[in-house]
Amino acid sequence: MIPFSIYLHIPFCRHRCNYCDFNTYAGQEKQIPAYLDALRHEIAILGQAAGIRLPVHTIFFGGGTPSLIAPGEIHRVLKQIEKEFDLLPNAEITMEANPGTVSRTQLEALRTAGVNRISFGMQSSHPEELQLLERIHAFEDVIDAVRWSRQAGFYNLSLDLIFGLPFQSLERWKTTLDHAISLKTEHLSLYSLTVEPGTRLNAWVQKGIVPAPDDDKAADMYEYAMVRLARECFRQYEISNWARVDNSGKDYASRHNLQYWLDQPYLGLGAGAHGYAGGVRTANVNAIGQYIRMMKKENSSVFPLSPANRVFEKINRETEMQEWMMVGLRLTEQGVSRAAFWARFSRQMEAVFGEEIENLLELGLLEWFGDQQDRLRLTHQGKLLGNQVFMQFVGD
Ligand code: SF4
Known part of the structure; x- marks a missing residue:
């Protein structure tokens, strides 16, 4: 686990x-x-x-x-x-x-x-x-x-x-x-x-x-x-x-x-904290007093929800794939790999994001690397324009 x-x-x-x-x-x-x-x-x-x-x-x-x-x-x-x-x-x-x-x-x-x-x-x-x-x-x-x-x-x-x-x-x-x-x-x-x-x-x-x-x-x-x-x-x-x-x-x-960058589960506890577990994103209420009151009221919850949640959202597969690319590409050394994408989603990375990747390769913001040329990471220029890269993977 x-x-x-x-x-x-x-x-x-x-x-x-x-x-x-x-x-x-x-x-x-x-x-x-x-x-x-x-x-x-x-x-x-x-x-x-x-x-x-x-x-x-x-x-x-x-x-x-x-x-x-x-x-x-x-x-x-x-x-x-x-x-x-x-x-x-x-x-x-x-x-x-x-x-x-x-x-x-x-x-x-x-x-x-x-x-x-x-x-x-x-x-x-x-x-x-x-x-x-x-x-x-x-x-x-x-x-x-x-x-x-x-x-x-x-x-x-x-x-x-x-x-x-x-x-x-x-x-x-x-x-x-x-x-x-x-x-x-x-x-x-x-x-x-x-x-x-x-x-x-x-x-x-x-x-x-x-x-x-x-x-x-x-x-x-x-x-x-x-x-x-x-x-x-x-x-x-x-x-x-x-x-x-x-x-x-x-x-x-x-x-x-x-x-966070490997898109693995975490619980976010306390006022305004964000969590992500079991495919659900959570965010707690921001105000200290409200957080204290909400926590006083309840003694149980359904995992991974908290009585202090102001919102929670089940992340669909498409969003999960987009987020996985966005956070993974922040890792400037290891980037993201085709194999890891397949292991997580049982899909080919390029079948889902072929156009975006091609576009960013052409702009010189991403590069393939590794013995098998199967890992994708930011180029030097890509590090300077990280947000432009990440935005490509966000849906309409
Ligand atoms: S108010 Fe200042 S010390 Fe407090 S969290 Fe913000 S930046 Fe940090």
């Missing part, structure tokens, strides 16, 4: 950053105890609804700012998962953390609680850029956080960076990247800034207070990062993600995120 992944959403932040459109809330910390009760209840309901103790090989505390939750509470959540699910040995247990919210003792306690991977939101090493993004941390906090994490026994760390910021020069981006590399983490995620509707940053751009991100400059930064990180022995395994492989051959690619 394919092991499951569990995503747990922690929708609390000290401050709402101006570019953020995630489901997260500032100034709601008083709701944390009730929220965690509801989250444990949701774990219990889903675990019991499954009928068997489903194997779980990755857990991810995302947000929001999960590092605002006391390690003892994280431990209780993990215990609840262990009770209801078959948590496999060597499971990857990741927590996203804001470098401005962690201490050495907290990191030690998180390690003891069972968390074994931390992803820090570094974003930039320049104070002006961090200020522009309204981040509450300084680069020095990232240095401390990484050092304390190592001392606490974390051997799998990741940093998130953002490029393509208003006013950001290529030179500045190079320095941020240098600083991130100097911290010797096992993994890096690099995201191009998108100005999302409804954010304060969007309002500033509309009013001309800050310039809109420059796509060409962002593409230069991305290309620079690809070359620079390859030189540092980072392997780009996904459009936005790079990992090291250590001397023993251990690969530090995020196993949790690979679950």
Whole structure:
């Protein structure tokens, strides 16, 4: 049986950053105890609804700012998962953390609680850029956080960076990247800034207070990062993600995120979380109070549904094939294979997507590779125009 992944959403932040459109809330910390009760209840309901103790090989505390939750509470959540699910040995247990919210003792306690991977939101090493993004941390906090994490026994760390910021020069981006590399983490995620509707940053751009991100400059930064990180022995395994492989051959690619890109099942628990299991996509209500109330009302559900679902949808075969291509092609190294497509859908990949593939091959955005030339992946140009590629596979 394919092991499951569990995503747990922690929708609390000290401050709402101006570019953020995630489901997260500032100034709601008083709701944390009730929220965690509801989250444990949701774990219990889903675990019991499954009928068997489903194997779980990755857990991810995302947000929001999960590092605002006391390690003892994280431990209780993990215990609840262990009770209801078959948590496999060597499971990857990741927590996203804001470098401005962690201490050495907290990191030690998180390690003891069972968390074994931390992803820090570094974003930039320049104070002006961090200020522009309204981040509450300084680069020095990232240095401390990484050092304390190592001392606490974390051997799998990741940093998130953002490029393509208003006013950001290529030179500045190079320095941020240098600083991130100097911290010797096992993994890096690099995201191009998108100005999302409804954010304060969007309002500033509309009013001309800050310039809109420059796509060409962002593409230069991305290309620079690809070359620079390859030189540092980072392997780009996904459009936005790079990992090291250590001397023993251990690969530090995020196993949790690979679950999404390999189109494998995951449960999404907590306010606003999304899940995908048994061919059903689920999405929970966003508001914290509503989530807590909905979880209080019910004691059972039908797997993989949750009492907190705001929507659920049975995915038809055609959509499943489209999504499989879209997420699989994000994997820049391994791409998608004819054999895997056949194994999953009992159809020939080209019989379903022949026209789209041909079109993208002609545009130079996809290429066949492998001994048998039976795997398809993005070309260099395809990585720069990923969305254009993925959109080809979306139906009318
Ligand atoms: S810390 Fe992260 S999740 Fe919270 S508001 Fe800022 S960007 Fe959004």
